[in-house]
Amino acid sequence: MKRLLVPILFLFSFCAFAQGGYExxxxxxxxxxxxxxxxxxxxxxxxxIDQFSAIKTPYTLSCTGSKSLFKPVNxxxxxxxxxxxxxxxxxxxxxxxxxxxxxxxxxVKETYVPLKWTVLEETSVIEGYECKKAVLGAGEIxxxxxxxxxxxxxxxxxxxxxxxxxxxxMENMAFTLSSLKEVTKVSVKAPSGGKKVARDxxxxxxxxxxxxxxxxxxxxxxxVGL
Numbered sequence: 210m211k212r213l214l215v216p217i218l219f220l221f222s223f224c225a226f227a228q229g230g231y232e233x234x235x236x237x238x239x240x241x242x243x244x245x246x247x248x249x250x251x252x253x254x255x256x257x258i259d260q261f262s263a264i265k266t267p268y269t270l271s272c273t274g275s276k277s278l279f280k281p282v283n284x285x286x287x288x289x290x291x292x293x294x295x296x297x298x299x300x301x302x303x304x305x306x307x308x309x310x311x312x313x314x315x316x317v318k319e320t321y322v323p324l325k326w327t328v329l330e331e332t333s334v335i336e337g338y339e340c341k342k343a344v345l346g347a348g349e350i351x352x353x354x355x356x357x358x359x360x361x362x363x364x365x366x367x368x369x370x371x372x373x374x375x376x377x378x379m380e381n382m383a384f385t386l387s388s389l390k391e392v393t394k395v396s397v398k399a400p401s402g403g404k405k406v407a408r409d410x411x412x413x414x415x416x417x418x419x420x421x422x423x424x425x426x427x428x429x430x431x432x433v434g435l
Contacts, residue, residue, distance in 0.1 A: 230273030230395040233373070234282075235364050235384040237266040268364065268384065275300035276397040277362040295366040296399040297321050304366060307400035308411055311418050314403030315411050323369040326352065335375045336386050343370055351378040358389065 248257065267282040280294035292309040304321035307314060326343040333340050338355040345352075352363060356372040363374025364384035377384045406414070 229391070229393045230271065230397070231358070231360060231373075231389060232392050232395060233270040233272075233389045234387050235268045235270060236387050237268060237364075237382055237384050239264060239382050240380070267387075270362070270364065271395050271397050272360055272362050273395050273397050277360075277366075277368070278397045278399075279364055279366060280400075293365065294400050296397070297362070297366045297368065298399075299323065299361070299368060303399070305399040306366070306411075307403050308415070310415055311422075315414065316400065316403035316405050317408050317411055318405070319408060321366075324367065326370055328370075338375050338386075340375050341372075349380060352376070353378075 269280055269282060271278045276296070276298045278294070278296050281292060294307040296305040297303070299321060302321050304319050306317040306319075308317070309315075324345060326345060329342045329344065331342040333342070333353060335353050335355075338357055340353040340355045343352045343354060344350065350367070352367060352370060352374045353376040354363070354370045354372040354374045358373035359371070360373050361370050362368040363370070364377045365379075367374060367377055373386075373389075375386045
């Protein structure tokens with residue numbers, strides 16, 4: 210009986226550990242529109258720059274094993290085109306995106322394909338973590354990741370790197386880690402509510418809604434690409 214006790218206890222402790230994971234918070238910032246820099250009035254230009262730089266939207270990232278869930282803390286304050294809740298299971302190849310477009314939810318189910326990053330020699334310390342730089346394609350998307358946190362995930366469903374993405378830089382926005390904690394238990398489930406649509410159909414809906422808002426505000430609304 211004693212011979213069976215150790216394996217059983219080991220199995221129990223492993224299962225309990227497997228439920229644990231990480232919970233992180235990221236701050237989303239938006240790139241300054243070029244139109245702002247072209248404003249002739251220096252006082253007005255600086256006011257807009259200050260106001261724009263103050264806009265930050267918090268997102269949470271929960272992950273355990275091969276699964277991760279990225280979502281905005283407050284959907285109503287997120288920018289049109291970036292209200293995404295993204296679930297990824299890199300082991301099963303499942304990716305589910307739930308998008309809130311002006312109060313209506315849409316659901317996109319697709320296959321998760323591991324990304325092919327180019328890891329560069331450049332390093333930087335970001336939020337206290339020693340990070341390495343990686344790029345996709347010709348550098349349109351830049352990730353700063355740390356091997357100090359051995360989980361290959363990050364904001365907006367991006368991952369496939371040998372460590373947590375601390376900062377993700379895209380054309381119109383950036384996500385920067387503001388807090389991270391290891392937890393003994395975390396719930397990571399795919400979103401299920403919303404009208405099921407294909408990826409290209411969702412992007413058309415977002416552009417159409419943005420155009421409608423832009424017409425109603427004199428062209429002051431701009432959609433942010435996903």
